[in-house]
Amino acid sequence: MSQDIQTKAINTIRVLAADIVAKANSGHPGAPMGMAPAAHAVYTQMKFNPKNPHWINRDRFVLSNGHACALLYTLLHLFGYDLTMDDLKSFRQINSKTPGHPEVGIPGVEVTTGPLGQGISNAVGLAIAQANFAATYNKPGYTLSDNYTYCFFGDGCMMEGVASEAMSLAGHLQLGNLIAFYDDNKISIDGSTEVAFTEDVCGRLEKYGWDIFEVPDADTDVAAISEAIAKAKKTNKPSCIRIRTTIGYGSLNAGSHSVHGAPLKKDDIIQLKEKWGFDPEKSFVVPQEVYDFYHKISEAGAAAEAEWNKLFEAYQKEFPKEGAELARRLRGELPEGWQNVLPTYQPGDAAVASRKLSEVCLGKLQAVLPELVGGSADLTPSNLTRWSGAIDFQPESTGLGNYSGKYLRFGVREHGMGAIINGISAYGANYKSFGATFLNFVSYASGALRLSALSHHPVIWVATHDSIGLGEDGPTHQPIETLAHFRAIPNLMVWRPADGNETSAAYIKAISSTKTPSVLALSRQNLPQLSGSSVEKALKGGYVVHEVDNAKLILVATGSEVSLSIDAAKLLAEKGIPTAVVSIPDFFTFDQQPADYKLSVLPDGVPIMSVEVMATSGWAKYAHAHFGLNRFGASGKTADVYKFFDFTPEGVAKRGEQTFEFFKGKNLISPLQTPF
């Protein structure tokens, strides 16, 4: 590699990043300018094909400090991804392909980053997926999978707990395919990292089980960076390459906080261009030899993909079973009839906790879906997520499993788990990843959950102990605001099944989803099998579970409150108020049904009361009155706790009667009817 073209290329990245931020008059030029040499070193030895950003054996690159995205967009443009110079010029403008932080959907962007700590944790997930994929499909002579996951992160990411969780697990899992770069520039928004962050970062990573490599001058010493990468590739641990960089290298204010989050001044950019032999009068200029140089790398990547395609063809002949399975996964298809393995239930069947119903579903599904991987945040015996005969995903040296294992032991790391399952999902190959904890502690992972939804990762949360029904653990563990919170997140299914058929329906929708994540809220306590439920009905997200003629009142409920509402409806009928019951196990799915169907479920002219043992917020789109719990719960036996809050057939019936009386004679329209 000629030194000249290398320097020119790196300086092109820096100048372009400065131009991008200056034109937008918004953004972060400092980190891109400081990290340009490392980015150059990484990308020039990576394997990828910009013409097919989804090639399964590409190396992955994650920019965990997503605010430095001017760097990433510049690289993607220079290497020939579908990101034009005009796209770079519309950085951070409405409807552009270059938003303020990198988002999934932009060609070459692997995961959405910006919220700090997420990217490096996604990278752990990408590395787990690669290790599992390779262990599952590689054969002697057929190395179908050997890609690396590279990640840049800064001090901000390292201060975040989510990163601590994921990086500790990465160390435990000995993910040698993960190579991260710590941009140790000593600057964060509050100024010097000396004000809050004086721990020994790399020392800590070593204690997690990482290998550390040092590049003391990453502003200019590209060879040292490349050498560190070569070494990192050889270890059996995750690697962190600490690069000492100067934020805003080249700027008159290099090394200072002022270049972090604001554009460079005009004269600063001029001196930069003059210093590095660019025309100071011109912006957004790339020397043709830089394009040529980078495009050669991309062409080599395209050739590697072509080679891989040949290898995979041969593989399919030699290993027809695995080959067909893998080809299906790469097409993003599920095996034919997969959902038929899920159980259905009849009214006479035993009452079962929905966490237990979920266990049955997971057991059946994993047998037909090699792409189903996941586990629990140290609540396996409570979440009931580990199927009989499961192999743990563990390094063989532990004697506890191997990388072809599909069951993950996340430890008590909910937020890390959320970001990791996002990363596994982002790997491709149809991975269906799930994480499990108590519903209340999915909130610990709020930051990752909203990114699942924003980035269209169809991950699954197995969220058991879904209400005050968990009993003795008390208010610290009993969700109140949780469903209101999750239902308000766009593009998120929040299932709370009432029985076995609804649980099977929830899994059908969750597994077949390609763009929408799911939270499955599951009970600790037993739930009866309902006579009015079926998988087919539940797949609509909402339906009439207890029909009556000429209903004068409708109770609408979810989960454990559906059977309770049916019991209450019977009491109300005795009082002369014919009462129907509607189950809406998932708002998101129900909202997508045709208007006339929805209106047949929640019609005009009948008062509707919601029944759910948590915050009533959000229910008004389906009901006129709400019986819920707008306070924290209580510790006690499940039955006692329900009784304490009057969630009994009598308590529900009492409020149903009040609702009926209140709206008597009023000309009610369905809450579904809205002005716009």
Next chain:
Amino acid sequence: MSQDIQTKAINTIRVLAADIVAKANSGHPGAPMGMAPAAHAVYTQMKFNPKNPHWINRDRFVLSNGHACALLYTLLHLFGYDLTMDDLKSFRQINSKTPGHPEVGIPGVEVTTGPLGQGISNAVGLAIAQANFAATYNKPGYTLSDNYTYCFFGDGCMMEGVASEAMSLAGHLQLGNLIAFYDDNKISIDGSTEVAFTEDVCGRLEKYGWDIFEVPDADTDVAAISEAIAKAKKTNKPSCIRIRTTIGYGSLNAGSHSVHGAPLKKDDIIQLKEKWGFDPEKSFVVPQEVYDFYHKISEAGAAAEAEWNKLFEAYQKEFPKEGAELARRLRGELPEGWQNVLPTYQPGDAAVASRKLSEVCLGKLQAVLPELVGGSADLTPSNLTRWSGAIDFQPESTGLGNYSGKYLRFGVREHGMGAIINGISAYGANYKSFGATFLNFVSYASGALRLSALSHHPVIWVATHDSIGLGEDGPTHQPIETLAHFRAIPNLMVWRPADGNETSAAYIKAISSTKTPSVLALSRQNLPQLSGSSVEKALKGGYVVHEVDNAKLILVATGSEVSLSIDAAKLLAEKGIPTAVVSIPDFFTFDQQPADYKLSVLPDGVPIMSVEVMATSGWAKYAHAHFGLNRFGASGKTADVYKFFDFTPEGVAKRGEQTFEFFKGKNLISPLQTPF
């Protein structure tokens, strides 16, 4: 200390904890039995008075592994806190004083724990408060404050990111007054910690700047534990004493996962009692000499408090200014007229971003409130939380501040920050603690925020960049579900002020709150001073900000959408639809107003449309129709983003007109009218 009584006392703790869990048939006996010697060692050298659990200079004890609360309740009972044997017998029963996890409000419980990682992070806050308190009030010869904070934590806490964040900061801050015990019992719910947690925990803590002490046999070697405590008290760093314990020590299943979360079997308890000289036929028995022994410690604590009271009396004479201030703080009172320092605004005043209005409030308040301490999670220049002349809370050796400083540099550690400000609030002395970040990233701290509300810590979140109005940073940073989430949390104020007067009102309510935390959602962009606002009106949480005669439509809005709605109301008036505008800066406060006042603001007979640029969930309690944003935002200039989503006067007016037309002729009742 006689060895005999010591052993008897420790075994009493173990047997009692086993009895408690067995009677409840629910709970965790293993950790209490393993940690009993350490608990004994800590409590017998702590300074506290069970008759006055609020004495300000008491040593604090935090059980971060809150599931082991049978241990804590046992200790509190044995030492003479107001927790009877009957209370112990009703462990985990409805309405008992001994719920499934320790909650603030139980005498002797400092903070609510159970959600893992929170307690140790609260402990960091308690230690920060002590350091600040001592640096502020101690004088030569008058050591008013020298208490320690002790904390027990297990593997679960150490896996949680929130603990990593707080413990890293504790190391940076050199909190020598913090002594934590790591119960290294190698067991978590999934079995051995070998499956997920093989990092070098104490090595990591050392890299954070902690001192480590080891007790290889904490099952029996109480002297070694006491010695370690003595050493830990002498260092200028936070200390971690690693105690190797056997979970369920004494049980037939000691050391195994089976004693973690389930009661001991009957014959196991019998052999335990026989082995240790207790009557196997009897339960809940405490030898009188054990009571006597522990009560002596408590009496020494009471005497220490009496000494302290004398010292404080003398202090008040010698330092009348500080003495009076401190006496006021200890009474839990605010200085007279404190709220008069807050600014009021007139319609002619300049438009100002509410984050900037908040900056003015904080600057004024800190000058009169020595108890106001807080800071930002590395967003100081964006959150505008640091007042002119602020001193950073830092160890002097850093040269960056000192412990009397009131401004905290939290680093990018939102969850840790949330738990730390809870701990500061829990310290007492009227501490008013605040944390700051972007509104969207308060979600990273969901776990701590719900505990603020549950535990009645009146902490304050300064949450700027409160909507898509933050512009270019894009959807990763733009809150959508956030206010719906927070408003669904019981006992939480969620202020979104529309102008200067409302911002001052928000601070008045937040600072004067004694039991309810607050989130202040503040704009990045400028907001005009409204002609219809006043501090007095805003203190009601909701009011008519734009009155018209015979309103045919009401728009109800918060924050930046209030002025937008007023502009829309003017357009609607031109179209013949007289439209009033209501501002509801805080739902919680508005909900507490008298019914007739609320109904005067949102009366029957008029269609009401909510206007807020985020999820509409939760608005139905005030409005019949909703204009919001039930999708993720977009990256672009603020004005462009608002326009893209049609949040313009014309866009609001259009929907207002649709609402008016839709409900025309219908006999509408106010959404405030409900059946029950």
